Amino acid sequence: MTRKAIIALIVFLILVSVVLAIYFRTWTMAAAAVIALLHDLIITVGIYALTGLEVSPATMIGFLTILGYSMYDTVVVFDKVRENTQDAARTGRRTYAQAANYAVNQTLVRSINTSVVALLPIASLLVVGYFFIGPGTLLDLSLALFIGIAVGTYSSIFVATPVLASLRSREPSIKEQDRRALAYQAAQSKALDEVGGEHRSAESISGVIEPEQEKAVASAQSRARSRREIHPRAKREE
Structure with missing residues (x-):
């Protein structure tokens, strides 16, 4: 199960990197999104390791599901970042980091609301599985989803965009725009x-x-x- 999960993760990251690089037409956004995904995975697996929770096939399905959710949230933020940074490059009134930060502020409420709406039914499943059904597939899946979605929301706002701004700040065109x-x-x-x-x-x-x-x-x-x-x-x- 571990071997198959690792293979699935590697294939997922490769395909995501290719698709994002084509969609955004820049490798830096793909790299920042993958770093945010790895952050989500490390934090989620780390919580399981620290608490000693059992990792089942349903848990592995949950891990892969939260990666998709986190990627969706990151793409939404990056779409706004691309729009704002292109406008900043045209007008010369904002640095790249300022335009990216403004995009995060514009999508912050939407990201939080979307995550809350997604977490509420998962929390209900978690409570039902823990108190009424007991250990099983439902509890394992809902627990992985709850942790992963919460971490994915955080990473889309506080990890992916800062990493992107840091990567782009080294490019000559961005340095000229900032000047x-x-x-x-x-x-x-x-x-x-x-x-x-x-x-x-x-x-x-x-x-x-x-x-x-x-x-x-x-x-x-x-x-x-x-x-x-x-x-x-x-x-x-x-």
Whole structure:
């Protein structure tokens, strides 16, 4: 059973890596997703090892099932990451890490809600299997699913995306994008200082400028240009 489980896991990881590399058109997203999957597997198997729980064929089925669930959650987050990072590369207003972090914030509530909805019926099966049915296939499967889905939700948010941002940060194109974004944010922050602190929000402090702030910045820059045009003329009249 152990040998067959290892073979199934290796085949699963190879196929997933190929499919993700083709879908996202980059190996870094595939690598980050596989690292998150290995994290889920290690944590889930580690809990079984620490507690001494029995590993049955139903448990192995649960392990493979949670890998599929975790991959689904990771792909949803990565879709938003790809959308935001492409927009950031086009506009030059966010670094890659900032765009990826924004994608995680946008999908955070959805990921949590999806996981809670999935965990509730599994928890019911776990309670029924433990108190009414006793040890068996139902209990083994529900326990593996409960642990794996909870860990998979965590990894999709806190492991997969940070690993992806770390891998991409070494690429020359991403370094150039980050340089342009930081320069843009520094210029905007300087203009916001001229406008005043009342226009500054928590998001602008992190380097992300909102449309309302851009209007205030444009107004401040316009007034600054007007002053530069008026002062030389006043000096000539003197």
